[in-house]
Amino acid sequence: MNSGIESDTVAVAPLSDDERGDLADSLKRCSEETRQAAFEFRESGKLSLLPTIILGIIERFLEPEIRPKLKEGDGSLKLIDDLGIDSLTMMEIVVLVEESLDLSIDNEELRDLRTLDDVRVFLDAKIRNIPLPEKNKHYGVEAILAAIPHHVPFLFLSEVSLGKNEAIGTYPISGLEEFLKGHFPENPVFPASIMLEALGQLAVFYLVTAQKSESGQSVNPKKILFTGCEAVRCQRICVPGETLTLSIKPKSIRHPIAKFEGKITVEGESAAWAEDISLTFDWSEATEA
């Protein structure tokens, strides 16, 4: 593909000697790798250098004890909560990124940057001069109730964040769930079967909300059935007071079968995963049309 070459690089203004000196001075506390990447970028415009430059600049502003976190490469790290970056430090980072990459960033553009991935995606789009990919949409419990046929007391989603290729839901275990009286008396443990049910509900929500047929038909919520699941593993007991973070990703969606993989964590700790959660579905409009 000849477009491949174009999308790997962008046009950059070459550095004057003065600017080169200024940039070297500004980046003097970044790693050698970061400095080299920045200078190379200003010659070649090679986009593959961006992560090194951006992470290198962020690293330079972190307290030494926080820096190892960056090396783990977890893009979901939150700038404020996980890395301790306050708004002034954010401004310092922005100024140095602007100078290194030769671009200008508006205040409004910063508002939605919460994680390292947000920053990476934002700068990538910014420098390519393409629109930002759509951010996840958030749904509260009312929107969930309106979308899927499940209802209290058998609804195990309190909110959902819907991305391009995944859905993330949460469910706080209140302890008031009726079944916890028997599972088990004096020792409430959230049942593994209900965890699987919760993942199924999230998959239903995904199908109904995100899936469209080629001719634009949406999925009929009343015609979805849970048909099976290849493998389930539970790794942790979940109890009242904890919040389940559920996520599902579609593996294949071909009418009338949709398959998903699912995962549940509690505060980052794996609680359960499920392979090939299968649902059958049908389109809203009569298929014979």
Place this chain on the structure above:
Amino acid sequence: MSRVFVTGLGFICSIGNDEQTVVDHLRELKHGMELFPPLQVPESPVKLAAPVKDFDVESFDPEDWTYPKEYRLRREVLRSFSPHVMYAYCSMKQAIEQAGLEESDVSNPETGLYTASAGSSRFLHRSIDKMYKRGIMRCNPLNIVSSVAGTVSFNLVSNYQIQGASTGFASACASSGHALGFAFDEVKRGRQKRMFVVGAEDCNFDSIVPFAVMRALSLSTDPDSAARPFDKNRQGFVSSGGGVTMILESEEEVQRRGVTPYGEIVGWGQASDGYNVAISHPDGRGLQNAMLSALKDAQVTSEQIGYVNAHAPSTPIGDLSEVIAMKEVFNNGTSPMISSTKALTGHGLSLSSILESGICMLNYKNGFVPGSAHIEELMPEAESLNIIQTTQEEKPEYMMSNSSGFGGANTSLIFRSCQS
């Protein structure tokens, strides 16, 4: 009305970065002047300064600075500092430790902080220059808070989590006198139970050289004789910088904490010359009135004052104005002991008043009064005053500290020994 005691001191100045070193220099009349490296360039007519030792804060990037390791600071604290803020921060840390204050003593709504500094012209100039060269949005977002007058307050209030009264004073060389005076009032009136007072100034090419064109600086190259207040052949002052912190506490706090104060502040006064933007009134009118006002506030007579730490910076006009003013105030035939410790410390501008008030406190604690150094031939106008030229092993009950700044702003503070 509460009595007001001095219970803590911190020194980062040309004659020492701890109390004992400062005391040793004062007792032995050892000065802090040197041929200051940044001034050893052909374009600078002035060669001497009295810089702080063991701090290298020349770089525009605080992360480059070197300083005694007990003050080690995180990047997010340092990033909004200019050089004198560093001195101020360290002096305050020293004073807090020395006074034995707990964190809760420092951070509460009844403990405030008054500061005195002219800001950092070096950092302000550099940041504005960079803004013109590289663009408005390509500057350090903390340029303003690190450089304008007020930067000492911004940084210390936030870092020490001060919750009480806070503001800064900008009356040039009288600034920290005003800061001390108003802080004294806060405690005396019971509005605050404790006040930190901090004076600080940069000491670098940009802070010193602009005074050369005013002909206010000594152009001498001899560190041992350049600063010679009250000498007939005085030629100007030697510039200094640093940071000094003084802790004032109410009588109730002193008793509650069971500490022994250095001394007591019993009153202060201020008055203005109403005369010239940069030259002191020939008769020292404002300083005279400031001293009289301080005596009245302290309810003591001029005969009771045993020692005056004079402002006398070693300038031809400034020293003479003060001599005339003192002759008017101490006019009953006996003069208190008088010396100017600027002969040893250099002139720290906003720093000077609190440094010299701190020296008075050290006098009480150590039982001596430092002489006025480097006088070869006393100015004839001062012959009727008791200008002491050597250290006196005496501890007068009452001492006075004078300061005068640009625009004819004058302050005078009066202290009392605690053993009386």
